Amino acid sequence: MAQLTNANAKPPRRNSLENREYLKAKLRAAPWWLYAIIAIAIFTFVNILTNIPFQKAFLFIKAGLSVTITTTLIAFVFALLIGLLTGLGRISDNTFFKNLSTLYVELIRGIPMLVLIFFIAFVGIPGVVNGLKALGVWLVEIGVTDIGGWLSAIKNEVPMNTRAVIALSTTYGAFLAEIFRAGIQSIGRGQMEAARSQGMSYWQAMRYIILPQAIRNVLPALGNDFISMLKDSSLVSVLAVRDITQIAKLYAGRTFQYQESYITLAVLYLTMTILLSFLLKYIEKRIQKNER
Protein backbone atom coordinates (compact mmCIF):
# COMPACT_ATOMS: atom_id res chain seq x y z
CA MET A 1 0.00 0.00 0.00
CA ALA A 2 2.84 2.33 0.89
CA GLN A 3 4.37 1.68 -2.49
CA LEU A 4 1.13 2.44 -4.21
CA THR A 5 0.85 5.90 -2.66
CA ASN A 6 4.46 6.54 -3.53
CA ALA A 7 3.89 5.71 -7.14
CA ASN A 8 0.94 8.05 -7.30
CA ALA A 9 2.68 10.92 -5.58
CA LYS A 10 4.00 13.81 -7.63
CA PRO A 11 7.67 13.53 -8.62
CA PRO A 12 9.86 15.56 -6.29
CA ARG A 13 10.73 19.06 -7.44
CA ARG A 14 13.95 19.21 -9.38
CA ASN A 15 16.52 21.93 -9.04
CA SER A 16 17.41 23.83 -12.21
CA LEU A 17 20.44 21.70 -13.11
CA GLU A 18 18.47 18.48 -12.78
CA ASN A 19 15.72 20.11 -14.72
CA ARG A 20 18.02 20.93 -17.60
CA GLU A 21 19.37 17.36 -17.65
CA TYR A 22 15.84 16.04 -17.61
CA LEU A 23 14.81 18.23 -20.53
CA LYS A 24 17.91 17.23 -22.46
CA ALA A 25 17.10 13.56 -21.98
CA LYS A 26 13.51 14.15 -23.01
CA LEU A 27 14.66 15.99 -26.10
CA ARG A 28 17.09 13.23 -27.06
CA ALA A 29 14.33 10.65 -26.75
CA ALA A 30 11.81 12.68 -28.75
CA PRO A 31 10.97 11.31 -32.20
CA TRP A 32 11.82 14.56 -33.94
CA TRP A 33 11.75 12.87 -37.34
CA LEU A 34 8.04 12.51 -36.81
CA TYR A 35 7.59 16.19 -35.99
CA ALA A 36 9.62 17.09 -39.08
CA ILE A 37 7.37 15.04 -41.31
CA ILE A 38 4.26 16.46 -39.72
CA ALA A 39 5.68 19.96 -40.21
CA ILE A 40 6.37 19.28 -43.89
CA ALA A 41 2.87 17.92 -44.36
CA ILE A 42 1.27 20.88 -42.59
CA PHE A 43 3.42 23.33 -44.55
CA THR A 44 2.35 21.75 -47.84
CA PHE A 45 -1.31 21.55 -46.95
CA VAL A 46 -1.32 25.17 -45.86
CA ASN A 47 0.32 25.93 -49.18
CA ILE A 48 -2.28 23.92 -51.06
CA LEU A 49 -5.08 25.68 -49.23
CA THR A 50 -3.74 29.24 -49.56
CA ASN A 51 -1.58 29.26 -52.67
CA ILE A 52 -3.55 29.20 -55.92
CA PRO A 53 -0.94 27.44 -58.15
CA PHE A 54 -0.47 24.71 -55.53
CA GLN A 55 -4.21 24.38 -55.20
CA LYS A 56 -4.56 23.93 -58.94
CA ALA A 57 -1.76 21.40 -59.08
CA PHE A 58 -3.29 19.41 -56.21
CA LEU A 59 -6.77 19.39 -57.73
CA PHE A 60 -5.35 18.19 -61.03
CA ILE A 61 -3.05 15.50 -59.63
CA LYS A 62 -5.51 14.02 -57.15
CA ALA A 63 -7.47 12.62 -60.08
CA GLY A 64 -4.74 9.96 -60.31
CA LEU A 65 -5.17 8.77 -56.72
CA SER A 66 -7.79 6.17 -57.55
CA VAL A 67 -5.52 4.64 -60.22
CA THR A 68 -2.54 4.56 -57.86
CA ILE A 69 -4.57 3.00 -55.06
CA THR A 70 -6.49 0.43 -57.13
CA THR A 71 -3.38 -0.59 -59.07
CA THR A 72 -1.49 -1.14 -55.83
CA LEU A 73 -4.34 -3.01 -54.13
CA ILE A 74 -5.10 -5.36 -57.02
CA ALA A 75 -1.43 -6.00 -57.79
CA PHE A 76 -0.76 -6.72 -54.11
CA VAL A 77 -3.54 -9.31 -53.92
CA PHE A 78 -2.10 -11.12 -56.95
CA ALA A 79 1.43 -10.73 -55.59
CA LEU A 80 0.24 -12.39 -52.35
CA LEU A 81 -1.12 -15.36 -54.29
CA ILE A 82 1.99 -15.68 -56.47
CA GLY A 83 4.23 -15.19 -53.44
CA LEU A 84 2.45 -17.83 -51.36
CA LEU A 85 2.57 -20.41 -54.17
CA THR A 86 6.21 -19.65 -54.97
CA GLY A 87 7.17 -19.64 -51.30
CA LEU A 88 5.59 -23.09 -50.93
CA GLY A 89 7.43 -24.16 -54.08
CA ARG A 90 10.77 -22.98 -52.68
CA ILE A 91 10.46 -25.33 -49.70
CA SER A 92 8.77 -28.15 -51.61
CA ASP A 93 10.29 -31.63 -51.78
CA ASN A 94 9.27 -31.72 -55.42
CA THR A 95 12.47 -30.74 -57.22
CA PHE A 96 10.62 -29.48 -60.31
CA PHE A 97 8.56 -26.92 -58.38
CA LYS A 98 11.52 -26.05 -56.22
CA ASN A 99 13.68 -25.29 -59.27
CA LEU A 100 10.87 -23.47 -61.04
CA SER A 101 10.20 -21.19 -58.07
CA THR A 102 13.89 -20.54 -57.48
CA LEU A 103 14.34 -19.69 -61.16
CA TYR A 104 11.47 -17.20 -60.98
CA VAL A 105 12.71 -15.57 -57.78
CA GLU A 106 16.30 -15.28 -58.96
CA LEU A 107 15.31 -13.92 -62.38
CA ILE A 108 13.10 -11.22 -60.90
CA ARG A 109 15.55 -10.24 -58.18
CA GLY A 110 18.35 -9.84 -60.68
CA ILE A 111 16.61 -7.34 -62.94
CA PRO A 112 15.83 -3.69 -62.08
CA MET A 113 12.15 -3.11 -61.52
CA LEU A 114 11.86 -0.45 -64.19
CA VAL A 115 13.39 -2.79 -66.76
CA LEU A 116 11.06 -5.57 -65.65
CA ILE A 117 8.04 -3.33 -66.09
CA PHE A 118 9.09 -2.49 -69.67
CA PHE A 119 9.90 -6.12 -70.36
CA ILE A 120 6.66 -7.58 -69.00
CA ALA A 121 4.46 -4.92 -70.59
CA PHE A 122 6.05 -4.84 -74.04
CA VAL A 123 7.68 -8.27 -74.45
CA GLY A 124 6.18 -10.71 -71.95
CA ILE A 125 2.48 -9.94 -72.27
CA PRO A 126 2.38 -9.57 -76.10
CA GLY A 127 4.41 -12.77 -76.32
CA VAL A 128 1.97 -14.70 -74.14
CA VAL A 129 -1.02 -13.26 -76.00
CA ASN A 130 0.44 -14.20 -79.41
CA GLY A 131 1.31 -17.64 -78.10
CA LEU A 132 -2.24 -18.21 -76.85
CA LYS A 133 -3.66 -17.03 -80.20
CA ALA A 134 -1.36 -19.34 -82.14
CA LEU A 135 -2.43 -22.18 -79.84
CA GLY A 136 -6.08 -21.27 -80.51
CA VAL A 137 -5.58 -21.29 -84.29
CA TRP A 138 -3.84 -24.67 -84.07
CA LEU A 139 -6.62 -26.07 -81.87
CA VAL A 140 -9.23 -24.95 -84.43
CA GLU A 141 -7.18 -26.64 -87.16
CA ILE A 142 -7.12 -29.97 -85.34
CA GLY A 143 -10.85 -29.65 -84.62
CA VAL A 144 -11.07 -28.38 -81.03
CA THR A 145 -13.19 -25.42 -82.08
CA ASP A 146 -14.74 -24.27 -78.78
CA ILE A 147 -11.57 -23.62 -76.76
CA GLY A 148 -9.60 -22.89 -79.94
CA GLY A 149 -12.12 -20.34 -81.19
CA TRP A 150 -12.20 -18.65 -77.80
CA LEU A 151 -8.38 -18.47 -77.60
CA SER A 152 -7.86 -17.23 -81.14
CA ALA A 153 -10.38 -14.44 -80.52
CA ILE A 154 -8.33 -12.90 -77.69
CA LYS A 155 -7.80 -9.22 -78.35
CA ASN A 156 -4.26 -8.08 -79.03
CA GLU A 157 -4.64 -4.91 -77.07
CA VAL A 158 -4.24 -5.64 -73.38
CA PRO A 159 -5.00 -2.34 -71.59
CA MET A 160 -1.95 -0.64 -70.08
CA ASN A 161 -3.54 -0.63 -66.61
CA THR A 162 -3.80 -4.42 -66.77
CA ARG A 163 -0.20 -4.69 -67.97
CA ALA A 164 0.86 -2.47 -65.08
CA VAL A 165 -0.93 -4.70 -62.56
CA ILE A 166 0.58 -7.85 -64.09
CA ALA A 167 4.08 -6.31 -64.11
CA LEU A 168 3.84 -5.13 -60.50
CA SER A 169 2.40 -8.38 -59.16
CA THR A 170 4.96 -10.50 -61.03
CA THR A 171 7.78 -8.44 -59.58
CA TYR A 172 6.48 -8.29 -56.04
CA GLY A 173 5.43 -11.95 -56.13
CA ALA A 174 9.11 -12.84 -56.01
CA PHE A 175 9.76 -10.59 -53.01
CA LEU A 176 6.73 -11.86 -51.13
CA ALA A 177 7.74 -15.45 -51.92
CA GLU A 178 10.91 -14.95 -49.89
CA ILE A 179 8.88 -13.53 -47.01
CA PHE A 180 6.48 -16.48 -47.03
CA ARG A 181 9.37 -18.93 -47.29
CA ALA A 182 11.12 -17.40 -44.30
CA GLY A 183 7.83 -17.36 -42.38
CA ILE A 184 7.13 -21.02 -43.02
CA GLN A 185 10.70 -21.97 -42.15
CA SER A 186 10.44 -20.03 -38.89
CA ILE A 187 7.89 -22.56 -37.63
CA GLY A 188 9.66 -25.43 -35.86
CA ARG A 189 9.87 -28.82 -37.54
CA GLY A 190 7.99 -30.33 -34.59
CA GLN A 191 4.75 -28.67 -35.68
CA MET A 192 4.78 -30.41 -39.06
CA GLU A 193 5.78 -33.69 -37.41
CA ALA A 194 3.00 -33.47 -34.83
CA ALA A 195 0.42 -32.79 -37.53
CA ARG A 196 1.70 -35.56 -39.81
CA SER A 197 1.85 -38.01 -36.87
CA GLN A 198 -1.88 -37.50 -36.45
CA GLY A 199 -2.48 -38.56 -40.02
CA MET A 200 -2.85 -35.11 -41.57
CA SER A 201 -1.63 -34.83 -45.15
CA TYR A 202 1.15 -32.37 -46.00
CA TRP A 203 -1.40 -29.87 -47.31
CA GLN A 204 -3.71 -30.24 -44.33
CA ALA A 205 -0.77 -29.64 -42.01
CA MET A 206 0.24 -26.59 -44.07
CA ARG A 207 -3.26 -25.16 -44.10
CA TYR A 208 -4.30 -25.76 -40.50
CA ILE A 209 -1.01 -25.75 -38.58
CA ILE A 210 1.92 -24.13 -40.39
CA LEU A 211 0.44 -21.29 -42.47
CA PRO A 212 -1.75 -19.74 -39.75
CA GLN A 213 1.34 -19.38 -37.56
CA ALA A 214 3.67 -18.41 -40.40
CA ILE A 215 1.40 -15.69 -41.80
CA ARG A 216 0.98 -14.18 -38.38
CA ASN A 217 4.76 -13.99 -38.06
CA VAL A 218 5.25 -12.30 -41.41
CA LEU A 219 2.37 -9.80 -41.28
CA PRO A 220 4.70 -6.86 -40.46
CA ALA A 221 7.00 -7.77 -43.35
CA LEU A 222 4.05 -8.08 -45.72
CA GLY A 223 2.83 -4.67 -44.59
CA ASN A 224 6.23 -3.15 -45.29
CA ASP A 225 6.18 -4.58 -48.78
CA PHE A 226 2.71 -3.18 -49.32
CA ILE A 227 4.09 0.28 -48.55
CA SER A 228 7.05 -0.31 -50.89
CA MET A 229 4.65 -1.40 -53.58
CA LEU A 230 2.58 1.74 -53.20
CA LYS A 231 5.75 3.74 -53.85
CA ASP A 232 6.94 1.52 -56.69
CA SER A 233 3.56 1.81 -58.36
CA SER A 234 4.85 5.22 -59.50
CA LEU A 235 7.06 3.32 -61.95
CA VAL A 236 4.06 2.25 -63.99
CA SER A 237 3.75 5.85 -65.13
CA VAL A 238 6.30 4.82 -67.79
CA LEU A 239 3.48 2.78 -69.33
CA ALA A 240 1.39 5.97 -69.55
CA VAL A 241 -0.91 4.65 -66.85
CA ARG A 242 -2.62 7.71 -65.40
CA ASP A 243 -1.51 7.35 -61.79
CA ILE A 244 -0.56 10.40 -59.71
CA THR A 245 3.04 10.36 -60.96
CA GLN A 246 1.99 10.34 -64.60
CA ILE A 247 -0.57 13.07 -64.05
CA ALA A 248 1.90 15.22 -62.11
CA LYS A 249 4.36 14.78 -64.97
CA LEU A 250 1.70 15.82 -67.47
CA TYR A 251 0.70 18.81 -65.38
CA ALA A 252 4.30 19.96 -64.90
CA GLY A 253 5.02 19.59 -68.59
CA ARG A 254 1.96 21.55 -69.54
CA THR A 255 2.18 24.40 -67.01
CA PHE A 256 5.95 24.43 -66.33
CA GLN A 257 5.08 24.55 -62.62
CA TYR A 258 7.60 21.92 -61.65
CA GLN A 259 7.83 22.94 -57.99
CA GLU A 260 4.10 22.91 -57.41
CA SER A 261 3.62 19.61 -59.27
CA TYR A 262 6.40 17.57 -57.74
CA ILE A 263 6.13 18.90 -54.19
CA THR A 264 2.43 18.07 -54.23
CA LEU A 265 3.20 14.64 -55.69
CA ALA A 266 5.86 13.85 -53.08
CA VAL A 267 3.61 14.93 -50.23
CA LEU A 268 0.76 12.80 -51.55
CA TYR A 269 2.97 9.71 -51.47
CA LEU A 270 4.38 10.66 -48.09
CA THR A 271 0.91 11.12 -46.61
CA MET A 272 -0.20 7.72 -47.82
CA THR A 273 2.93 5.88 -46.67
CA ILE A 274 3.01 7.55 -43.25
CA LEU A 275 -0.65 6.75 -42.66
CA LEU A 276 -0.05 3.17 -43.72
CA SER A 277 2.97 2.74 -41.48
CA PHE A 278 0.97 4.07 -38.52
CA LEU A 279 -1.73 1.54 -39.35
CA LEU A 280 0.93 -1.14 -39.57
CA LYS A 281 2.41 -0.24 -36.19
CA TYR A 282 -1.06 -0.38 -34.67
CA ILE A 283 -1.71 -3.83 -36.16
CA GLU A 284 1.69 -5.07 -34.98
CA LYS A 285 0.88 -3.95 -31.45
CA ARG A 286 -2.46 -5.72 -31.60
CA ILE A 287 -0.75 -8.92 -32.71
CA GLN A 288 1.87 -8.68 -29.98
CA LYS A 289 -0.88 -8.17 -27.43
CA ASN A 290 -2.72 -11.26 -28.65
CA GLU A 291 0.48 -13.30 -28.80
CA ARG A 292 0.06 -16.18 -26.50
Add this chain to the structure above:
Amino acid sequence: MSADDMVVVQDLKKHFTGIEALDGVSLTVKKGQVIVILGPSGSGKSTLLRCVNQLEEKTSGDIWIDGEKLTHKSKQIDKIRSEIGMVFQHFNLYPHLTVLENITLAQRIVKKVSKEKAIENAMSQLTRVGIPEKASRYPTQLSGGQQQRVAIARALAMNPKLMLFDEPTSALDPEMIKEVLEVMLDLAKAGITMIVVTHEMGFAKAAADEVVFMDKGQIVEKASPAVFFTNPTHERTKLFLSQILNH
Protein backbone atom coordinates in the same frame (compact mmCIF):
# COMPACT_ATOMS: atom_id res chain seq x y z
CA MET B 1 3.97 -63.45 -37.24
CA SER B 2 0.80 -64.04 -35.27
CA ALA B 3 -2.50 -62.18 -35.10
CA ASP B 4 -1.78 -60.72 -31.69
CA ASP B 5 1.36 -58.94 -32.88
CA MET B 6 0.85 -55.16 -32.99
CA VAL B 7 4.27 -54.19 -34.31
CA VAL B 8 6.79 -56.39 -36.07
CA VAL B 9 10.11 -54.85 -37.06
CA GLN B 10 12.44 -56.95 -39.15
CA ASP B 11 16.10 -56.20 -39.81
CA LEU B 12 15.44 -52.43 -39.87
CA LYS B 13 18.27 -50.23 -41.03
CA LYS B 14 18.42 -46.48 -41.14
CA HIS B 15 21.43 -44.61 -42.44
CA PHE B 16 21.84 -40.89 -42.07
CA THR B 17 24.75 -39.44 -43.99
CA GLY B 18 27.80 -40.75 -42.19
CA ILE B 19 25.87 -42.42 -39.36
CA GLU B 20 24.18 -45.78 -39.07
CA ALA B 21 21.36 -44.82 -36.73
CA LEU B 22 19.76 -48.26 -36.92
CA ASP B 23 21.84 -51.25 -37.85
CA GLY B 24 19.57 -54.24 -38.26
CA VAL B 25 16.92 -53.99 -35.56
CA SER B 26 14.24 -56.67 -35.13
CA LEU B 27 11.52 -56.34 -32.54
CA THR B 28 8.02 -57.67 -31.93
CA VAL B 29 5.44 -55.89 -29.79
CA LYS B 30 2.34 -57.84 -28.87
CA LYS B 31 -1.08 -56.23 -28.48
CA GLY B 32 -1.48 -54.76 -25.02
CA GLN B 33 2.23 -54.87 -24.29
CA VAL B 34 4.23 -51.99 -22.88
CA ILE B 35 7.78 -51.91 -24.22
CA VAL B 36 10.30 -49.52 -22.73
CA ILE B 37 13.38 -48.73 -24.79
CA LEU B 38 16.47 -47.64 -22.89
CA GLY B 39 19.90 -46.70 -24.08
CA PRO B 40 22.48 -43.93 -24.21
CA SER B 41 21.76 -40.93 -26.41
CA GLY B 42 22.55 -41.57 -30.04
CA SER B 43 21.79 -45.26 -29.68
CA GLY B 44 18.91 -45.10 -32.18
CA LYS B 45 15.97 -45.35 -29.76
CA SER B 46 14.13 -42.33 -31.11
CA THR B 47 14.95 -43.21 -34.71
CA LEU B 48 13.39 -46.64 -34.20
CA LEU B 49 10.25 -45.02 -32.82
CA ARG B 50 10.11 -42.50 -35.65
CA CYS B 51 10.52 -45.23 -38.25
CA VAL B 52 7.48 -47.03 -36.84
CA ASN B 53 5.17 -44.16 -37.82
CA GLN B 54 7.35 -43.21 -40.78
CA LEU B 55 8.40 -39.77 -39.61
CA GLU B 56 11.76 -41.18 -40.59
CA GLU B 57 12.08 -43.10 -43.84
CA LYS B 58 13.78 -46.45 -43.36
CA THR B 59 16.80 -47.41 -45.44
CA SER B 60 15.95 -51.11 -45.52
CA GLY B 61 14.06 -53.75 -43.59
CA ASP B 62 10.34 -54.22 -43.02
CA ILE B 63 7.74 -53.04 -40.54
CA TRP B 64 4.27 -54.45 -40.01
CA ILE B 65 1.63 -52.61 -37.98
CA ASP B 66 -1.28 -54.82 -36.91
CA GLY B 67 -0.50 -57.20 -39.77
CA GLU B 68 -0.23 -54.47 -42.41
CA LYS B 69 3.15 -54.02 -44.07
CA LEU B 70 4.31 -50.41 -44.34
CA THR B 71 4.86 -49.05 -47.84
CA HIS B 72 5.75 -45.68 -49.32
CA LYS B 73 2.19 -44.94 -50.47
CA SER B 74 1.22 -41.64 -48.88
CA LYS B 75 -2.45 -42.69 -48.49
CA GLN B 76 -1.39 -45.69 -46.44
CA ILE B 77 1.13 -43.64 -44.46
CA ASP B 78 -1.52 -41.08 -43.48
CA LYS B 79 -4.02 -43.80 -42.55
CA ILE B 80 -1.58 -45.76 -40.42
CA ARG B 81 -0.31 -42.62 -38.72
CA SER B 82 -3.85 -41.70 -37.77
CA GLU B 83 -4.01 -45.03 -35.92
CA ILE B 84 -0.73 -44.46 -34.06
CA GLY B 85 -0.54 -41.85 -31.33
CA MET B 86 2.76 -40.09 -30.87
CA VAL B 87 3.90 -38.04 -27.89
CA PHE B 88 6.99 -35.88 -28.41
CA GLN B 89 9.70 -34.69 -26.09
CA HIS B 90 8.81 -31.06 -26.73
CA PHE B 91 5.00 -31.63 -26.70
CA ASN B 92 4.57 -29.94 -30.12
CA LEU B 93 1.13 -28.62 -29.28
CA TYR B 94 -0.31 -26.20 -31.84
CA PRO B 95 0.26 -22.81 -30.17
CA HIS B 96 -2.33 -20.93 -32.24
CA LEU B 97 -5.16 -23.25 -31.18
CA THR B 98 -6.83 -23.72 -27.81
CA VAL B 99 -6.36 -26.96 -25.90
CA LEU B 100 -9.77 -28.13 -27.09
CA GLU B 101 -9.00 -27.25 -30.72
CA ASN B 102 -5.64 -29.01 -30.42
CA ILE B 103 -7.50 -32.20 -29.55
CA THR B 104 -10.43 -31.89 -31.96
CA LEU B 105 -8.65 -30.72 -35.15
CA ALA B 106 -7.27 -34.05 -36.38
CA GLN B 107 -10.45 -35.89 -35.37
CA ARG B 108 -12.41 -33.47 -37.53
CA ILE B 109 -10.21 -33.26 -40.62
CA VAL B 110 -8.58 -36.70 -40.64
CA LYS B 111 -11.27 -38.95 -39.22
CA LYS B 112 -14.17 -36.69 -40.27
CA VAL B 113 -15.80 -36.93 -36.86
CA SER B 114 -18.68 -34.50 -36.26
CA LYS B 115 -17.92 -31.41 -34.20
CA GLU B 116 -20.09 -32.49 -31.25
CA LYS B 117 -18.57 -35.98 -31.15
CA ALA B 118 -15.05 -34.57 -31.40
CA ILE B 119 -15.62 -32.15 -28.52
CA GLU B 120 -17.25 -34.85 -26.40
CA ASN B 121 -14.32 -37.16 -27.04
CA ALA B 122 -11.79 -34.41 -26.38
CA MET B 123 -13.38 -33.58 -23.04
CA SER B 124 -13.37 -37.20 -21.95
CA GLN B 125 -9.66 -37.50 -22.88
CA LEU B 126 -8.92 -34.28 -20.99
CA THR B 127 -10.72 -35.73 -17.98
CA ARG B 128 -8.67 -38.88 -18.35
CA VAL B 129 -5.41 -36.87 -18.12
CA GLY B 130 -6.87 -34.80 -15.30
CA ILE B 131 -7.17 -31.27 -16.74
CA PRO B 132 -10.67 -30.82 -18.24
CA GLU B 133 -10.77 -27.27 -16.82
CA LYS B 134 -7.97 -26.18 -19.21
CA ALA B 135 -9.98 -26.83 -22.39
CA SER B 136 -10.30 -23.19 -23.42
CA ARG B 137 -6.73 -22.18 -22.58
CA TYR B 138 -3.89 -21.78 -25.04
CA PRO B 139 -0.89 -24.14 -24.73
CA THR B 140 1.55 -21.44 -23.56
CA GLN B 141 -0.75 -20.68 -20.63
CA LEU B 142 -0.13 -24.18 -19.26
CA SER B 143 2.82 -25.66 -17.38
CA GLY B 144 5.07 -28.13 -19.15
CA GLY B 145 3.50 -31.08 -17.39
CA GLN B 146 0.02 -29.89 -18.33
CA GLN B 147 1.10 -29.35 -21.94
CA GLN B 148 2.45 -32.88 -22.14
CA ARG B 149 -0.81 -34.24 -20.69
CA VAL B 150 -2.72 -32.32 -23.36
CA ALA B 151 -0.41 -33.86 -25.97
CA ILE B 152 -1.25 -37.31 -24.60
CA ALA B 153 -4.96 -36.48 -24.70
CA ARG B 154 -4.57 -35.24 -28.28
CA ALA B 155 -2.99 -38.54 -29.29
CA LEU B 156 -5.58 -40.62 -27.40
CA ALA B 157 -8.46 -38.75 -29.01
CA MET B 158 -7.63 -40.41 -32.32
CA ASN B 159 -8.40 -43.74 -30.64
CA PRO B 160 -5.01 -45.21 -31.55
CA LYS B 161 -4.07 -48.88 -31.70
CA LEU B 162 -0.60 -48.01 -30.53
CA MET B 163 0.99 -45.19 -28.59
CA LEU B 164 4.57 -44.06 -29.10
CA PHE B 165 6.29 -41.94 -26.46
CA ASP B 166 9.54 -40.23 -27.47
CA GLU B 167 11.22 -39.18 -24.21
CA PRO B 168 7.98 -37.64 -22.94
CA THR B 169 9.45 -36.36 -19.66
CA SER B 170 12.92 -35.28 -20.78
CA ALA B 171 11.95 -31.64 -21.34
CA LEU B 172 10.04 -31.32 -18.07
CA ASP B 173 10.97 -29.75 -14.76
CA PRO B 174 11.54 -32.51 -12.18
CA GLU B 175 8.38 -31.71 -10.22
CA MET B 176 6.23 -32.17 -13.31
CA ILE B 177 7.59 -35.53 -14.36
CA LYS B 178 5.42 -37.41 -11.89
CA GLU B 179 2.08 -36.11 -13.18
CA VAL B 180 2.95 -37.22 -16.71
CA LEU B 181 4.27 -40.61 -15.62
CA GLU B 182 1.11 -41.22 -13.61
CA VAL B 183 -1.02 -40.65 -16.70
CA MET B 184 1.21 -43.02 -18.66
CA LEU B 185 0.97 -45.66 -15.92
CA ASP B 186 -2.82 -45.44 -16.08
CA LEU B 187 -2.70 -46.01 -19.84
CA ALA B 188 -0.39 -48.99 -19.38
CA LYS B 189 -2.81 -50.49 -16.85
CA ALA B 190 -5.71 -49.88 -19.24
CA GLY B 191 -4.07 -52.25 -21.71
CA ILE B 192 -3.00 -49.76 -24.39
CA THR B 193 -0.10 -50.98 -26.51
CA MET B 194 2.81 -48.64 -25.87
CA ILE B 195 6.39 -48.20 -26.97
CA VAL B 196 8.14 -45.79 -24.64
CA VAL B 197 11.58 -44.29 -25.09
CA THR B 198 12.56 -42.86 -21.73
CA HIS B 199 15.25 -42.41 -19.13
CA GLU B 200 12.79 -42.98 -16.29
CA MET B 201 13.90 -46.26 -14.75
CA GLY B 202 11.05 -46.13 -12.24
CA PHE B 203 8.51 -46.15 -15.05
CA ALA B 204 10.29 -49.02 -16.76
CA LYS B 205 10.24 -51.07 -13.56
CA ALA B 206 6.60 -50.33 -12.81
CA ALA B 207 4.99 -50.51 -16.23
CA ALA B 208 7.13 -52.37 -18.75
CA ASP B 209 6.33 -55.86 -19.89
CA GLU B 210 9.69 -55.88 -21.59
CA VAL B 211 12.72 -53.63 -21.45
CA VAL B 212 14.79 -53.23 -24.60
CA PHE B 213 18.33 -51.89 -24.30
CA MET B 214 19.86 -50.33 -27.41
CA ASP B 215 23.37 -49.22 -28.19
CA LYS B 216 24.98 -48.09 -31.46
CA GLY B 217 21.87 -48.77 -33.52
CA GLN B 218 21.39 -52.31 -32.30
CA ILE B 219 19.31 -54.07 -29.68
CA VAL B 220 21.80 -55.33 -27.09
CA GLU B 221 19.47 -56.91 -24.61
CA LYS B 222 15.77 -57.59 -24.21
CA ALA B 223 14.32 -58.83 -20.94
CA SER B 224 11.55 -58.47 -18.39
CA PRO B 225 12.23 -55.54 -16.04
CA ALA B 226 12.83 -57.92 -13.13
CA VAL B 227 15.63 -59.66 -14.98
CA PHE B 228 16.91 -56.56 -16.75
CA PHE B 229 17.51 -54.47 -13.66
CA THR B 230 18.78 -57.22 -11.35
CA ASN B 231 20.54 -59.65 -13.61
CA PRO B 232 21.54 -58.22 -17.00
CA THR B 233 23.61 -60.49 -19.24
CA HIS B 234 25.59 -58.09 -21.37
CA GLU B 235 28.57 -56.05 -20.22
CA ARG B 236 27.29 -52.97 -22.06
CA THR B 237 23.99 -53.16 -20.19
CA LYS B 238 25.74 -53.54 -16.87
CA LEU B 239 27.88 -50.51 -17.58
CA PHE B 240 24.85 -48.44 -18.58
CA LEU B 241 22.87 -49.47 -15.52
CA SER B 242 25.78 -48.84 -13.17
CA GLN B 243 26.18 -45.37 -14.62
CA ILE B 244 22.58 -44.33 -14.13
CA LEU B 245 21.67 -46.25 -11.00
CA ASN B 246 24.72 -45.21 -9.01
CA HIS B 247 23.80 -41.55 -9.07
